[in-house]
Amino acid sequence: MNDAADREERESDDAAQQALARDILARDRRHVWHPFTQHGTEAEPRLIAGARGASLYDAEGREILDLISSWWTCTHGHSHPALNQALAGQVARFEHVMFAGFTHQPAVDLASALSQLLPGDLARVFFSDDGSTSVEVALKIAYQYWANRGEGRRRVFISFDGGYHGDTLGAMSLGRGSGFFNLFRNMMCQVAVLPFPYTFEGDDAAEDREKGALTALEDRLSNGTHDVAALIVEPMLQGAGGMRMCRAEFLKRLVEIAQSIGVLVIFDEVATGFGRTGTLFAMQQAGVVPDLVCLSKGLTSGYMPMAVTVVRDKVFEAFLGDDFDRALPHGHSFTANPLACAVALRSLMLFAEEDTLGRIARIGARHRAMLSELSRREDVVRPRLLGSILAFDLKGEAGYQSAQSQALKVWFLAHGLNIRPLGSTIYLMPPYCITDEELARAYAGLIEGLDWLAANRP
Ligand SMILES: Cc1ncc(COP(=O)(O)O)c(C=O)c1O
Structure with a gap:
């Protein structure tokens, strides 16, 4: 082909591409x-x-x-070539299978790998689809945990000013301190919001802010009603609330106070998980083990929508029994999607390889x-x-x-x-x-x- 013909073909390809782009945007x-x-x-x-x-x-x-x-x-x-390959490899085997009454190796391998990477006995993995659903699941687990133990009066959740946990109803309630969801206030469940002691370079008031937040927590917990089911926090970093960072010392003390009187602690690591804050999980910086942790976003390196809520053994055990009433009545069509599990597993391996x-x-x-x-x-x-x-x-x-x-x-x-x-x-x-x-x-x-x-x- 001569140069002129070559150029003509390229120009006509470009024109076709531009027409396609215009058409896609018009339909968008x-x-x-x-x-x-x-x-x-x-x-x-x-x-x-x-x-x-x-x-x-x-x-x-x-x-x-x-x-x-x-x-x-x-x-x-x-x-990423390795993730592309993991996805293609799983597609060739099987793409999806319902997850009640069935199981599969990608899900079991991923659950085992996560429980090995997470500290303590955070060893039981419930799969869902995105950050919001992982929070929704945590909320329901915490609520039913107390009901199953005969302490159904514990229905209040504690969250933080500026906290954001997703856009579904329960997650919005927990994130009411973000100010994003004021319109939906009448649809929300019971949440008490504490001040969040954010800090920054050159800040000399961090400790005072932390004392204020911890005192507010102690006041809320010591009112004698024992109505609190769980506390939820984005460890080390409030993301959507404005990349507000806190000190590990605060996080540690917060968890100690809540757990010392039996309040369940939920870490929302949807944004902070998988290295964002410098450690694989933000909780490692405070050296604490929450009772539940929510993970999503980086779980599949952004390839597939998937999330997990991982709980400590004692939480799972509260759902065991002889009838379905004690079981968690929750699940999604795409729970533990094998394609997502295969990519997530490969993504975890890349942390060491790269x-x-x-x-x-x-x-x-x-x-x-x-x-x-x-x-x-x-x-x-x-x-x-x-x-x-x-x-x-x-x-x-x-x-x-x-x-x-x-x-x-x-x-x-x-x-x-x-x-x-x-x-x-x-x-x-x-x-x-x-x-x-x-x-x-x-x-x-x-x-x-x-x-x-x-x-x-x-
Ligand atoms: C800390 C945190 N939790 C939950 C969510 C909700 O995740 P998703 O948007 O996947 O539902 C987000 C989203 O930004 C988040 O940052």
Whole structure:
């Protein structure tokens, strides 16, 4: 084929691709309802046609660095060859089978591996589909645990101001302190909300805040009514509430107080699990063992929707008996989906094979250097860092729909960076495979974006 014919063929391929992209976007506009989206005002979504490593590629081939790991799910990187292979291998064997009255090796292998990695006797795994359902399951288990033990008056849950646990009804109730769900207040179950002692670099009031939170807990627990079923907390890091970090000392004390009077402790590690905070699980930093833990997001490295609620033996044992009344009446069609289990298992193996915790430590060290630069800026407050997460707040801004951060989000995307601020909080939470060159690009874009904002305040 000569050059002219070659060029003509390429141009006609490009034209066909562009027509296809236009058609997909038109049908998206007509038929799709996107999450957390005001369709009345928001710009058209970016059409993604590929993803590899730390990057997404849109339909026109433009690269976008995925600096929030596709809603914190993607740990080892997009389209990882080992995970692709694990998925393909399982597809060739069997794709799905109901999980009551049947079992399969991928689920049993994954449950065994998780219970070996988790501390203490967190050894019984209940499978579900996403972060919200894993929390919903934890809530129901805690509630029924007390009913099965003849203490059905324990119906109140304790959670934290700014905590977020998902969007289903029970999870919304636990996350009422996030302020996202005020409209649904009348549908919620009983939850007492405590202050969360967040902290940041250079903070000298952390201990006072912690004392306040622990006193509030003790006050709530010592009112003599013994009506509390469980306490739920996002250990070390409140994610959606604004990447608010707390100290391990606080977490340790919190668990000691609750467990000392028998209140069940639920750790929501949906966001913090699988390395995000620098250790495989955030709970390891405080050296405590909760009674229940919720995991999702990074469980399958973002490949498949799956979650687990893992409980200590004593919790499981409270559901044993001679009739179904004591059993947990809960399950989903896709519980323990074998494809998801196979990918999750392979993802766990990658942590050792690729020295993933070492990679996270290297990302943390680079973040630290960036944090010092950010700390010197006038427009940055509360700089903070934990594991692979760098975060700070824009000075003088508040509210989930902060105009400045919305403007920044658009600027970042136009400059090839997927950074979605949470209100006035800007953060980076990249996939662990991100290279030094990509991180340097991310930091340069971050600084350039802040400079642009300073010069063009909306
Ligand atoms: C701590 C925490 N729990 C639960 C959830 C809900 O997970 P999902 O969106 O998968 O339902 C999230 C989601 O961001 C989360 O951060």
